[in-house]
Amino acid sequence: MFCRRSFNFCCKVVSHKRFFHKTLRLGSNEPENPIWRTIRVLTNDIAPKKQKNEEYVTGFIEGGGAIGSSIAYWLKEKTNFHALRIVVIEKDPTYAKCSTALSVGGIRQQFSLSENIQMSLYGAEFLRTLKKRFGRDADVNFTPHGYLVLASRRGASQLVDNAKLQKELGAVNTLLGKEGLKERFPWMDVSDVELGCLGLEKEGWFDPWSLLCMLKSKAISMGTQYITGEAVDFTFRERSDIIVEGVEEGYYEGLNEVVVKLPDGEHKSIQFAFCIIAAGGESGEVAQLARIGTGQGMLSIPLPVEKRKRYVFGFNCQQNGPSINTPLTIDHSGVYFRRDGLGGAYICGLSPAPEDEPSTENLDVDYKYFDDKVWPILAKRVPAFESIKVANAWGGYYDYNTYDENGIIGPHPYYHNLYIATGFSGHGIQQAPAVGRSVAELILDGDFQTIDLTRLGFDRLIVDKPMYEIGIY
Numbered sequence: 001m002f003c004r005r006s007f008n009f010c011c012k013v014v015s016h017k018r019f020f021h022k023t024l025r026l027g028s029n030e031p032e033n034p035i036w037r038t039i040r041v042l043t044n045d046i047a048p049k050k051q052k053n054e055e056y057v058t059g060f061i062e063g064g065g066a067i068g069s070s071i072a073y074w075l076k077e078k079t080n081f082h083a084l085r086i087v088v089i090e091k092d093p094t095y096a097k098c099s100t101a102l103s104v105g106g107i108r109q110q111f112s113l114s115e116n117i118q119m120s121l122y123g124a125e126f127l128r129t130l131k132k133r134f135g136r137d138a139d140v141n142f143t144p145h146g147y148l149v150l151a152s153r154r155g156a157s158q159l160v161d162n163a164k165l166q167k168e169l170g171a172v173n174t175l176l177g178k179e180g181l182k183e184r185f186p187w188m189d190v191s192d193v194e195l196g197c198l199g200l201e202k203e204g205w206f207d208p209w210s211l212l213c214m215l216k217s218k219a220i221s222m223g224t225q226y227i228t229g230e231a232v233d234f235t236f237r238e239r240s241d242i243i244v245e246g247v248e249e250g251y252y253e254g255l256n257e258v259v260v261k262l263p264d265g266e267h268k269s270i271q272f273a274f275c276i277i278a279a280g281g282e283s284g285e286v287a288q289l290a291r292i293g294t295g296q297g298m299l300s301i302p303l304p305v306e307k308r309k310r311y312v313f314g315f316n317c318q319q320n321g322p323s324i325n326t327p328l329t330i331d332h333s334g335v336y337f338r339r340d341g342l343g344g345a346y347i348c349g350l351s352p353a354p355e356d357e358p359s360t361e362n363l364d365v366d367y368k369y370f371d372d373k374v375w376p377i378l379a380k381r382v383p384a385f386e387s388i389k390v391a392n393a394w395g396g397y398y399d400y401n402t403y404d405e406n407g408i409i410g411p412h413p414y415y416h417n418l419y420i421a422t423g424f425s426g427h428g429i430q431q432a433p434a435v436g437r438s439v440a441e442l443i444l445d446g447d448f449q450t451i452d453l454t455r456l457g458f459d460r461l462i463v464d465k466p467m468y469e470i471g472i473y
C-alpha cells in the first residue's frame with residue numbers, strides 16, 4: 001500500500017482528519033475488514049443528519065461520462081454492498097457533447113510520466129479482460145495496431161528515454177531509425193525524422209462509447225442510481241470535529257448537499273457523505289460551486305480544468321495509402337492520423353497552438369484549420385495524402401487542465417469529503433479504468449493500493465509542481 005502521508009506536499013497543507021485517518025484511532029488490535037470499516041466510517045460521517053435514507057451512505061458523483069461511470073463501477077465492484085449508495089448526476093443523458101462520446105479512443109503507453117504509463121497499461125489490461133467482468137458479449141472493438149511516435153533530431157534522445165521507462169514499466173516497444181522506418185512503413189517520407197518508437201503490444205484504439213455504456217450499465221446493475229439533472233450548487237455544514245490548516249478551530253464548513261436542477265426546473269438537494277467531481281471540461285465551473293477558486297486560503301486556488309475544442313477530420317485515400325495494420329502515427333509536429341475501418345478511410349487531427357485555440361461556444365468545425373495546419377504536414381509525411389480532401393469532421397471538448405495537461409486525481413486538500421477526477425486533456429478515455437479503480441481505493445481503502453497517483457493530486461497546484469508530459473518534437 002502506498003502511504004500518501006509520505007508525500008511531503010500533503011504534509012505541508014493538510015492537517016484535517018479524513019475518513020481513513022479517523023480509522024487509525026480505533027485502538028483495536030484486530031485488523032478490521034476494509035469494507036466494513038469504510039461503511040462504518042462513512043456512516044458516522046452523515047450521522048448528525050439522519051433522513052429518509054438513514055440506512056445508506058451516499059457517494060455522489062458529478063458527471064456520468066467515462067470517468068464518473070468508471071468510479072461508480074469500481075465503488076460498487078469493490079464493495080458490492082448495499083449500504084453504499086452511489087448516485088451519479090448527469091445533466092445530458094444523450095451525452096451529445098461530452099468528451100467521452102467524441103473521443104478518438106486511442107490507448108498508448110508512450111508517455112514520459114510513469115503514472116500515465118501505468119494507468120494506460122492497466123487500461124489495456126482492463127480491455128483485455130472485459131469479457132470476464134462484463135460478460136461474453138462485452139466488446140469495445142479494440143484495434144491493436146499500436147502507436148508510432150516520430151521524433152526529429154531534437155526530440156530523439158527524449159524518445160529514447162521515454163521508451164526505456166515505458167519498457168521498464170511493462171510496455172513493449174521498439175525504436176526504429178530512418179532505415180527501419182522506411183523498411184516497415186514504405187509510405188512514409190522520413191527525410192526529417194530521426195527516430196520512431198513503435199508500440200508492439202497493448203496499444204491501438206477502441207470505441208469509447210461502448211466502454212461508457214458497459215461501465216454505466218454494469219454500475220446500474222450493481223445498484224448505482226443515475227439521475228438526470230444539473231448540479232447547480234452546494235450547501236455547507238459546520239464541522240467542529242474537523243481541523244483544517246488556516247481555519248480557526250470550530251469554524252470549518254464541509255460540503256453537505258448538492259443542489260440539483262431537474263429537467264422540469266425543480267431543484268432538489270441531495271445529502272452525501274462524499275462527493276466526486278468528474279464533470280469533464282466543466283469541472284472547473286462545478287468546483288467553483290464549492291467555493292474552489294473563489295474562497296480564502298486553500299480555497300483561493302481554482303480547479304484549472306476547462307473545455308478546449310479539438311477537431312477530428314476524416315478523409316479517404318484509396319491508392320498507395322498506409323496499409324490496414326498501420327499504427328496510429330504521431331508526427332513530431334503533433335499531427336496524428338490513423339485508419340478508420342478497412343475501407344481506405346482515415347481520421348486525423350492536431351491540437352492547436354495557444355494562439356490558435358478556437359472558441360468553445362459551440363462544436364462547429366473550422367475546415368480552414370485542416371487546410372492551413374493539418375494537411376501540409378500530412379502531405380509531407382505521407383506523399384499519398386497529397387490529394388486528399390476532408391470527407392467529414394467533428395469537434396469535441398477536451399477536459400483540459402490548463403496547468404499541466406494531466407489528470408487531477410484525489411482528495412481536495414480543504415474539504416474532507418470531496419474528491420476530484422478530471423483534467424485528462426487528450427488521454428482520459430484510456431485512463432478511465434485505472435482512475436475509477438484508484439478513486440475507489442482512496443475512498444474505500446484510505447489510500448492508493450495499485451498505482452500510486454499521489455503526484456497527480458490537487459496538492460501539486462498548491463506547491464506549484466507541474467507534472468508535464470515531456471514532448472518529443
Ligand SMILES: Cc1cc2nc3c(=O)[nH]c(=O)nc-3n(C[C@H](O)[C@H](O)[C@H](O)COP(=O)(O)OP(=O)(O)OC[C@H]3O[C@@H](n4cnc5c(N)ncnc54)[C@H](O)[C@@H]3O)c2cc1C
Pocket residue numbers: 062063064065066067068089090091092095097098099100101102103104105106107229230231232278279280281282283286310311312395396397398399421422423424425426427428429430431
Ligand atoms: C476529439 C477528442 C479526441 C480524444 N482522443 C483521446 C484518445 O485518443 N485517447 C484518450 O485516452 N482520450 C482521448 N480524449 C480525451 C477523453 O475522451 C476524455 O479525457 C475523457 O473522455 C473524459 O471523460 P470524463 O468522463 O471526464 O468527461 P466527459 O465524457 O465530458 O463526461 C463529463 C460529464 O459530466 C457532465 N456534467 C458536466 N457538468 C455537469 C453538472 N454541473 N451536472 C451534471 N453533469 C454535468 C457532462 O454532461 C458530461 O457528460 C479525446 C477527447 C476528444 C474531445
